[in-house]
Amino acid sequence: MIGDIIVVDTCVFSYRFKGHSLANNYEKYLEGKTCLLSFQTLGEIINWALKNNWGDERKKLCMQVIDEYYKIIHSDNEIVGWFAFVRTVRRNRPISVQDAWIAATALALGCPLLTHNAKDFENIPGLKIITEYTA
Numbered sequence: 001m002i003g004d005i006i007v008v009d010t011c012v013f014s015y016r017f018k019g020h021s022l023a024n025n026y027e028k029y030l031e032g033k034t035c036l037l038s039f040q041t042l043g044e045i046i047n048w049a050l051k052n053n054w055g056d057e058r059k060k061l062c063m064q065v066i067d068e069y070y071k072i073i074h075s076d077n078e079i080v081g082w083f084a085f086v087r088t089v090r091r092n093r094p095i096s097v098q099d100a101w102i103a104a105t106a107l108a109l110g111c112p113l114l115t116h117n118a119k120d121f122e123n124i125p126g127l128k129i130i131t132e133y134t135a
Contacts, residue, residue, distance in 0.1 A: 005034045006130070007106040008070065009115035010041045010098075017065060022116060025132035029114050036109070037070045040101035073105050082107040086124055093123065103127055 006029065015023040045066070049059050066072070073079070082104035086095060095103070099120045106113040107127055115121060118131040 004032070005036055005109060005111045006030065007036045007038060007073075007102065007109065007111060007113045008041070009102055009113060009117065010044050011116045012114050013037060013041060013045070013070075015116070017062060022132075026114060026116075029130055035070045036073050036105070036111070037066065038102045038105040039072060039074045040098050040105070042066070042072050044098065073109070075101075076108075079104050079108045089124060095120065095124075 008030070012023075012026050014020070015026065045062065048054070049062065054062070079101075083100055086100045086103045086107070087097075090100070099117075103113065103121055103124055107124075112128040112130045113121060114130045116131060116133050118129050118133055121127060121129050
């Protein structure tokens with residue numbers, strides 16, 4: 001099962017939803033996988049909708065896409081423990097709260113994190129990062 005699941009970072013979700021050209025780079029990693037979103041990513045998406053005054057149709061479409069292609073992973077005691085771990089191991093190079101929750105989700109599930117922002121997740125023991133970003 002673990003090889004069949006992947007946590008999708010907010011940036012990759014955004015590329016896919018907006019039809020950004022970078023989305024094409026990530027499709028091969030998602031084929032045949034159960035795609036997961038952290039509750040944190042869902043919060044970021046809803047924040048975008050509110051902040052940018054999305055109309056009802058765009059909000060509805062976004063939620064349909066999420067419902068059809070993603071499973072939301074909500075926080076539990078294990079994810080909270082991993083969150084504390086991530087924030088602790090990155091204390092000398094702070095990580096945003098948002099990214100720490102997303103990393104914690106992948107760590108708790110023992111699956112890779114698909115992101116275009118790999119630098120945000122560097123030096124987290126046990127976290128497998130998949131990216132197409134090249135400097």
